[in-house]
Amino acid sequence: MMRPVSKAILASIWFMILTFPVMGIKLNTVEQTVEWQFDRIILLGVAIFFLSLLWNWCFSRKGRGLPLIALPSGMGATLGRLCSLPLRDSRSRAVSLTVLLLVMLVMPLVSSFYQTNIMILALLYVMLALGLNIAVGIAGQLVLGYVAFYAVGAYAYALLNQFFGLGFWACLPVGGLLAVLFGLALGFPVLRLRGDYLAIVTLGFGEIVRLTLLNWTSLTGGSGGIKNIPGPSFFGKQLSIEDNTIFIYYLVLLAVILTIVVITRLKNSRVGLALQALREDEIACEAMGIDLARVKLSAFALSSCWAGFAGVIFAAKSTFINPASFTFMESAMILSMVVLGGMGSIVGVVIAALILILAPEYLRAFSDYRMLIFGAIMVIMMIFRPQGLVTGERRKYRINALKGEQA
Amino acid sequence: MASAPFCPLRPGRTAAHKNGMDVQYFIELFFSGLTRGSIYALIALGYTLVYGIIELINFAHGEIYMLGAFTALLVAGVLGIMGFPAGGILVVAALAAIIWSAAYGFTLEKVAYKPLRGAPRLSPLISAIGMSIFLQNYVLLAQTSEYLPFPRLLPDMEFLDYIDNIMGPSDFLILVCSMLAMVALTLFIRYTKMGKAMRATAQNRKMALLLGINADRIISLTFIVGSALAALGGVLIASHMGQVNFSIGFLAGLKAFTAAVLGGIGSIPGAVVGGLVLGIAESFTTGYISGNYEDALAFALLIFILIFRPDGILGKAKVQKV
Incomplete structure (x- = not known):
């Protein structure tokens, strides 16, 4: 017992010294005074003491191969049964899904304009996170510039509307297609790269797209962006702002459902299995006769397509876009949703995206700390639970014929 | 991201020279490229050292550089208000930045990377x-999102008047300090026992362990050395640019990574060559073409190298195994 405590005291002293300049000194350059903030340092020291105890405890559990949170034996089993109850057989699954769908359908009719807007944003991120999950979670290609495809979709709609007067419905497929083309344009040259190099190249690609949008002022309006983008028309007529928001909500909901259906089907398809083989081992995958180039390109294309769609919807929803919405931090945020949810797990990613967008909106106190927490989540998840909240399950194939022969 | 990371020419000497494409202008651009290139090189050394030993792109390295610049700014500010002489402040602030950044680098490795040894590569x-x-948001929340002014601490160097059109005091300081740091690093790696242990660990960690080298210690040492170099770069650039912000680390880190890859990641002379090449290339692009795409140039260069020569100028090709 003594060792962890003395370790924690050491850690807390170490961190108090470490964070002293940045946390403890506040300069006022105008009045030439220094504010010493010892209270913050002391507070941090106390926090680190307990965090260090927790950290050690987590490691000792991890080292012994135990789960981090152990519920009392009866409770754990009951909770597990409760959680799996709605998914146990096809009938209860259908019932629970219908209930969920009904709640989602009724939501915009009873909630305020503001809340509907937040929900739209959250659902857009669900779509983005699911799209990125194809590349990162299923195919194992760490893409750090995902937001570039989102930007391509958004700007495709904004520019086509501005210069050619094309409507939302014409631009939706165009935006998706353009994003796919960009995905292929990125994917083709990076076929030879893997792992960390690929990650950095995609990051560079994302930044190049953003910088181009920022500096090509004659086309994109630079940092001023593009204003007055119309919302989607409803069978040929433009709706009022309130109705429009509700309409977009249903649109995004439909898009998310479509995304989930497509990705679920994709995961167990021939292409999906090839993607998972790619994730496990590239060379072994190639040795199994899988065309590496084709599989990688399809991962990029499939993944970027959703970002393109989401981009078009985003432009229609916000009616104004500029390059500031498409920074690396956005990509990192989407990535942390995938990491938190569990790479390759659809349910997990949906839950994580909803938590990470809705929690800062409703817990205002946390909203300043949002990015700080996102960063911490990525580190902590990698260390303690790399498989994410919900482990991505693979379909298992049972051969019943063999059993029959044995009997 | 609002950023003004590096100014291509010193303030006050842009307009007159931009029109004439004379030799003078060329030399000026060359030296300003050399200046920023040596900063890239200082940061790139940290990437290359770490990659050489644990094959990890230390993405947070740019943040260590930013923390160095911030620590120097805060310490210099406190000492300045207390009324110390300028020259002394610069030395103390630089030392503080180096010590604290090294501590940050050490802690970073212990918290975020050490538990992940042997985990899948991503x-x-x-x-x-x-x-x-x-780390970016830690500084943002603890300090401010605004650009903070870095005090003017450099004395006027009169001997520079002879070559005044080429470089100012801060350029001179950057070149001299980074040169000294690189020579010191080379000597350290080549001739000390710890340097030898570092090279051995980089070559083959398992073998090094068998020979009684404490690999964990060497990895910590690598992070400390790399962070100290980045902090030096941070202090130098902060005194050169005159302002510091929480977001300067991201871009500088990426560019330094580009430099490390350009030279061949894992190779120490490669990082220096890569840094200088990138700095000069950027300086000429800004001077002769346009400053708008200066950052895009670095990324485009990075993509081109990784695609056509992933092992860089001085790197060696490796065979990939299952």
């Missing part, structure tokens, strides 16, 4: 990205 990278975001 895990530490994601952890590094998380750490980078965390």
Whole structure:
């Protein structure tokens, strides 16, 4: 017992010294005074003491191969049964899904304009996170510039509307297609790269797209962006702002459902299995006769397509876009949703995206700390639970014929 | 991201020279490229050292550089208000920045990377990205989102008047300090026992362990050395630019990574060559073409190298195994 405590005291002293300049000194350059903030340092020291105890405890559990949170034996089993109850057989699954769908359908009719807007944003991120999950979670290609495809979709709609007067419905497929083309344009040259190099190249690609949008002022309006983008028309007529928001909500909901259906089907398809083989081992995958180039390109294309769609919807929803919405931090945020949810797990990613967008909106106190927490989540998840909240399950194939022969 | 990371020419000497494409202008651009290139080189050394030993892109390295610049600014500010002489402040602030950055680098490795030894290759990278975001926001929340002015501490160097059109005091300081740091690093790696142990660990960690080298210690040492170099770069650039912000680390880190890859990641002379080449290339692009795409140039260069010569100028090709 003594060792962890003395370790924690050491850690807390170490961190108090470490964070002293940045946390403890506040300069006022105008009045030439220094504010010493010892209270913050002391507070941090106390926090680190307990965090260090927790950290050690987590490691000792991890080292012994135990789960981090152990519920009392009866409770754990009951909770597990409760959680799996709605998914146990096809009938209860259908019932629970219908209930969920009904709640989602009724939501915009009873909630305020503001809340509907937040929900739209959250659902857009669900779509983005699911799209990125194809590349990162299923195919194992760490893409750090995902937001570039989102930007391509958004700007495709904004520019086509501005210069050619094309409507939302014409631009939706165009935006998706353009994003796919960009995905292929990125994917083709990076076929030879893997792992960390690929990650950095995609990051560079994302930044190049953003910088181009920022500096090509004659086309994109630079940092001023593009204003007055119309919302989607409803069978040929433009709706009022309130109705429009509700309409977009249903649109995004439909898009998310479509995304989930497509990705679920994709995961167990021939292409999906090839993607998972790619994730496990590239060379072994190639040795199994899988065309590496084709599989990688399809991962990029499939993944970027959703970002393109989401981009078009985003432009229609916000009616104004500029390059500031498409920074690396956005990509990192989407990535942390995938990491938190569990790479390759659809349910997990949906839950994580909803938590990470809705929690800062409703817990205002946390909203300043949002990015700080996102960063911490990525580190902590990698260390303690790399498989994410919900482990991505693979379909298992049972051969019943063999059993029959044995009997 | 609002950024003004490096100014191509010193203030006050842009307009007159931009029109004439004379030799003078060329030399000026060359030296300003050399200046920023040596900063890239200082940061790139940290990437290359770490990659050489644990094959990890230390994504948070740019943040260590930013923390160095911030620590120097805060310490210099406190000492300045207390009324110390300018020259002394610069030395103390630089030392403080180096010590604290080294401590940050050491802690970073212990918290975010050490638990992930032996994990799949992307895990530490994601952890590094998380750490980078965390550190940026830590400084943002603890300090401010605005650009803070860095005090003017450099004395006027009169002997520079003879070559005044080429470089100012801060350029001179950057060139001299980074040169000294690189020579010191080379000597350290080549002739000390710890340097030898570092090289051995980089070549083959398991073998080094068998020979009684404490690999964990060497990895910590690598992070400390790399962070100290980055902090030096941070202090120098902060005194050159005259302002510091929480977001300067991201771009500088990426560019330094580009430099490390350009020279061949894992190779120490490669990092220096890569840094200088990138700095000069950027300086000429800004001077002769346009400053708008200066950052895009670095990224485009990075993509081109990785695609056509992933082992860089001085790197060696490796065979990939299952």
